[in-house]
Amino acid sequence: MKNTFTHTTPTAEGFFGEYGGSFIPPQLKQVMDEITAAYDEITQDQSFLDELASLYRHYVGRPSPVFHAKRLSEKYGAEIYLKREDLNHTGAHKINHCLGEALLAKRMGKTKLIAETGAGQHGVALATAAALLGMECEIHMGEVDIAKEHPNVVRMKILGATVVPATHGLKTLKEAVDSAFEAYLADPVNQFYAIGSVVGPHPFPRMVRDFQSVVGNEAREQIQEMTGKLPDHVVACVGGGSNAMGLFSAFLDDEGVALHGVEPAGRDLDQVGEHAATLTKGAPGVMHGFKSYMLQSADGEPQEVYSVASGLDYPSVGPQHSYLKDLGRAEYHTVNDQEAIDAFFELSRVEGIIPAIESSHAVAHAIKLAQQKPGQAILLNLSGRGDKDIDFVVDKYGAGYGIG
Incomplete structure (x- = not known):
């Protein structure tokens, strides 16, 4: 899982050239530093890598x-x-990083996974990982996308996740991110925000890329x-x-x-x-x-x-x-x-x-x-x-x- 190239590996602060970094409220800096340290640790932990590889083969296919x-x-x-x-x-591909993020959250002692979703594939994948690992799961999704992607909403609920509609603005993916981030800030100690793409503050762009x-x-x-x-x-x-x-x-x-x-x-x-x-x-x-x-x-x-x-x-x-x-x-x-x-x-x-x-x-x-x-x-x-x-x-x- 370690990068084999160096010219695109982010700096210690999470920058790819001028892009990336971590522009977050002060109360989140310690939490993100802990996630970064935990991620750095599991990339060198053969038991973690073996567990993830086994799930990729026997669970994901x-x-x-x-x-x-x-x-x-x-x-x-x-x-x-x-x-x-x-x-x-x-x-979809989303299960690749959802399993990685969920395993990391579990090792960090988190009890609940929280995330946004647009088409619902990230939400379904994270709800799946949460069920597999015995964790709570809360998915925020825009009202427009809930209506549009109804089959995935049903899947999330069957898997035991709570689906929270984002009802402001355009009621799509950006608003789902806003809603999920607000809910995460309420308890960043026990919750883990499993970001659904190579976006967000450091270390998530690097972490999701590595899992993918x-x-x-x-x-x-x-x-x-x-x-x-x-x-x-x-x-x-x-x-x-x-x-x-x-x-x-x-x-x-x-x-x-x-x-x-x-x-x-x-x-x-x-x-x-x-x-x-x-x-x-x-x-x-x-x-x-x-x-x-x-x-x-x-x-x-x-x-x-x-x-x-x-x-x-x-x-x-x-x-x-x-x-x-x-x-x-x-x-x-x-x-x-x-x-x-x-x-x-x-x-x-x-x-x-x-x-x-x-x-x-x-x-x-x-x-x-x-x-x-x-x-x-x-x-x-x-x-x-x-x-x-x-x-x-x-x-x-x-x-x-x-x-x-």
């Missing part, structure tokens, strides 16, 4: 396979490979076994950026591998409140305890954001992504709602795999890339499956795809 999407490849002209995180227990690096480490080995070489392109969707950072982490030192992050252009990339393309349209700022690119007003307040994918509608992004953008090591592109929905149905009908709408953004960009780069190898992270999205997609878009 890792390693997740890499699948050569032959029909999609033939149709669009490049060799497209899917890292199948959708096959994990709970249906299992995705990239597996994929790098698998694609070489299948093809005898590294891919030309690596693609993943970016909201907060955990699935992308997990995949990118294994290829950062491979200059011949192009890294592509895909943000949501929503309904209109040029209209405030109609997209969530942070790295494309944002500027550096501070929110939720860390510095990164963010979509903000002239006075530095977070702007309204929107995406058809509930897991991507966040006005900031992981600080390491901001650093990689400035370095030029990763490229960040956009896909709009309609392109994502088209890709949702395309992968479903060409390969028999129903993707999450979040992951569909990466599929859409991979298809564009395949047409631009014929014959090249594209590895994309299929970060989640679309069970949670089926009712919403059919209700809103089904008629256009022959579903009455």
Whole structure:
């Protein structure tokens, strides 16, 4: 789990270049210092690493396979490979860091896990980890997303979690983070805030990246076994950026591998409140305890954001992504709602795999890339499956795809 690269490892204060850090109330500094110390300790603790590896294998079902999407490849002209995180227990990559965070919290003597969720996959994964380890769990979720992602809300409740609706503002992911953070501040001693992406104050961007690096480490080995070489392109969707950072982490030192992050252009990339393309349209700022690119007003307040994918509608992004953008090591592109929905149905009908709408953004960009780069190898992270999205997609878009 230790980093094999140094140029993107954060400083002791949690900075990737100028991004990251810990901009938090004084009463939280001691708590965060304790979490940092505990995390540093478990990364050197073989019993912790063995326990996590065992859960990955026997509980999550890792390693997740890499699948050569032959029909999609033939149709669009490049060799497209899917890292199948959708096959994990709970249906997405989120279980990777949720198990790590929950095990860490348990070792620290915490009794309750608290978190935010957008699409609900982080909430489901954390509720699963809490049930497995015998801990309380409280998930904060925007009212809009509760209605949109009803199947995941039911799963969380079945697993024993308390689901708290965020009823202010746009009632989506940012508001869920606000609500969860406020609840966490009420008792940071007994609660552990299990942040759902590579965002938040130090050490969370580093910690979540490290837990998610299992995705990239597996994929790098698998694609070489299948093809005898590294891919030309690596693609993943970016909201907060955990699935992308997990995949990118294994290829950062491979200059011949192009890294592509895909943000949501929503309904209109040029209209405030109609997209969530942070790295494309944002500027550096501070929110939720860390510095990164963010979509903000002239006075530095977070702007309204929107995406058809509930897991991507966040006005900031992981600080390491901001650093990689400035370095030029990763490229960040956009896909709009309609392109994502088209890709949702395309992968479903060409390969028999129903993707999450979040992951569909990466599929859409991979298809564009395949047409631009014929014959090249594209590895994309299929970060989640679309069970949670089926009712919403059919209700809103089904008629256009022959579903009455």
